Amino acid sequence: MSHVSHIQLKIFDLSAIKRACKRLGFTFMENQKTYTWYGKLIQPDLYPLPEGITEADLGHCDHAIKIPGAKYEIGIVKRNGSYMLLCDYWDNKLKQAIGENGGLFKQAYGVEVIKEAVLKKHYSYHETQVNSGIEIAIIL
Numbered sequence: 428m429s430h431v432s433h434i435q436l437k438i439f440d441l442s443a444i445k446r447a448c449k450r451l452g453f454t455f456m457e458n459q460k461t462y463t464w465y466g467k468l469i470q471p472d473l474y475p476l477p478e479g480i481t482e483a484d485l486g487h488c489d490h491a492i493k494i495p496g497a498k499y500e501i502g503i504v505k506r507n508g509s510y511m512l513l514c515d516y517w518d519n520k521l522k523q524a525i526g527e528n529g530g531l532f533k534q535a536y537g538v539e540v541i542k543e544a545v546l547k548k549h550y551s552y553h554e555t556q557v558n559s560g561i562e563i564a565i566i567l
Contacts, residue, residue: 438510440540441490444503447535448492451524459491462502464515477513479506488513497521534560 438444448455468482476482488502489510499518504511512529516522525532538554538561545552551566 438503438512438536439508440543441503441510443536443539443543444490444492444510446539447532450535450539451532452495453524454493454495456491456493456500458489460488461486462488462491462500462513464499464502464513465517477511480504480511480513485513494521494524497524501525538563 445455447453464486466486468476468485471482476485484504486502487504489505490503492501492503492512494500497518497520499515499521501521502513504513512532514521514525514529526534541563542552542554545563545565553564553566555562555564
């Protein structure tokens with residue numbers, strides 16, 4: 428059963444999205460205006476569309492993310508000054524690559540936002556991969 432979901436994340440920094448894609452081995456498809464999904468909305472009463480998105484909007488985007496081995500893509504849609512990510516979790520490879528509810532992608536984006544903020548303040552950081560994710564130590 429296919430449905431399009433919104434990865435709950437406020438995105439303001441497109442460059443951090445690009446770096447998160449690189450970190451995870453995804454390909455950022457700049458200015459790609461469509462993303463691949465099932466192509467038909469199934470059970471909208473059970474899987475409601477994200478606020479501000481209509482059925483006609485599905486499959487259309489400002490940019491996209493391609494994931495190695497996945498059939499479907501993530502659409503990046505600009506709305507009200509921020510970006511939202513839309514994807515079809517029916518593709519298990521996509522779901523595994525970004526994590527449950529996009530958790531792995533959210534973490535990668537957050538790390539990239541933090542790293543950029545730290546560097547803008549002329550601090551440094553040390554990043555370590557731990558079992559629970561990524562640990563960043565900021566050096567003042």
